[in-house]
Amino acid sequence: AQSVTQPDIHITVSEGASLELRCNYSYGATPYLFWYVQSPGQGLQLLLKYFSGDTLVQGIKGFEAEFKRSQSSFNLRKPSVHWSDAAEYFCAVGATRDDKIIFGKGTRLHILP
Amino acid sequence: DAGVIQSPRHEVTEMGQEVTLRCKPISGHNSLFWYRQTMMRGLELLIYFNNNVPIDDSGMPEDRFSAKMPNASFSTLKIQPSEPRDSAVYFCASTSMRPGNEQFFGPGTRLTVL
Numbered sequence: 001a002q003s004v005t006q007p008d009i010h011i012t013v014s015e016g017a018s019l020e021l022r023c024n025y026s027y028g029a030t031p032y033l034f035w036y037v038q039s040p041g042q043g044l045q046l047l048l049k050y051f052s053g054d055t056l057v058q059g060i061k062g063f064e065a066e067f068k069r070s071q072s073s074f075n076l077r078k079p080s081v082h083w084s085d086a087a088e089y090f091c092a093v094g095a096t097r098d099d100k101i102i103f104g105k106g107t108r109l110h111i112l113p
Numbered sequence: 114d115a116g117v118i119q120s121p122r123h124e125v126t127e128m129g130q131e132v133t134l135r136c137k138p139i140s141g142h143n144s145l146f147w148y149r150q151t152m153m154r155g156l157e158l159l160i161y162f163n164n165n166v167p168i169d170d171s172g173m174p175e176d177r178f179s180a181k182m183p184n185a186s187f188s189t190l191k192i193q194p195s196e197p198r199d200s201a202v203y204f205c206a207s208t209s210m211r212p213g214n215e216q217f218f219g220p221g222t223r224l225t226v227l
Contacts, residue, residue: 032213039227043117043204043218045201051213088155100146100169101216106156 002027002093006104009057014112021076021107023091032094033074034101035065041085047089050074061085087110115139117219119205127223131193134222137186138207146216147180147190150205156204160187195226 003026011048013019032051036044048059055067065076074091088108094101118137126132138145140177160170162182177196182188192199203225206216212227 019116036218043219043220044216049213049215099154100158100161101157103156107186 001070002031002095002102004091004093004104005044006091006107008107009105010108010110012110012112013081019076019085019109021089021091023074024072024076025075025091025093027093027095029095030069032101033065033067033075034092034094035059035063035074036089036090036092036103037061038090038106039109044090047076051108058106070107081109081111083111083113085091085109101107116204117205117207117217117220119203119222120191121222122153123223123227127129127227128196129194130226131191132199132224132226133204134190134205134224135204136188136190136219138188139203139217140186142207142209142217144208145182145188146206147188148206149201150221151201151202159190172217184212192224195224197226200224200226 005024007022025076033047035047037047038044047063048066049058050057057065063078065074067074090106091104092101120135144163147159148156150156160180165182180190202221204221205219208214208216215223
């Protein structure tokens, strides 16, 4: 069965600084990988996803993520964060056999002015 | 497309009462998921349906919880009787059949059981 680990519960960065959120997954085959964002009081919105091809994936809002099979990682990056990026970010992994995806515990991002 | 629709958005009830949460998936999607989100436990998958059939209900916490999907455009999650520890945000999500397709989430129902 697949699993996801987001080692950082909270991260604080200054506005304009770069960001990297970590995600490690466990799955026996090539997984489908996702990053979602949840703003306060909102549902989850897809930022980006990977299922094949180029290992560097571009998403919405200036985010990107890189799939590294050797490290079982799918870290999310942004070169310069904005105050509006303050939210909770979820990494998720899907299996190739069904529609179910497993979510990590989430990383809450705080932005300092 | 209106997206996934959930109702009510907020529900406050007293312990012991029956609660019914509703979800309308995106038209054309044939998989539907119910999640519960709390501070302590994060986002938990309760149950999911494929073509209106429950596929995996291993996340349903107790017999007090039940879910139905009578047709492709409607699903309910019922809690009876409700307890204070059921207080959480409940999300519904839908996706199309192809593996790897992302799930689209509704805005959630915030349930408070007094």
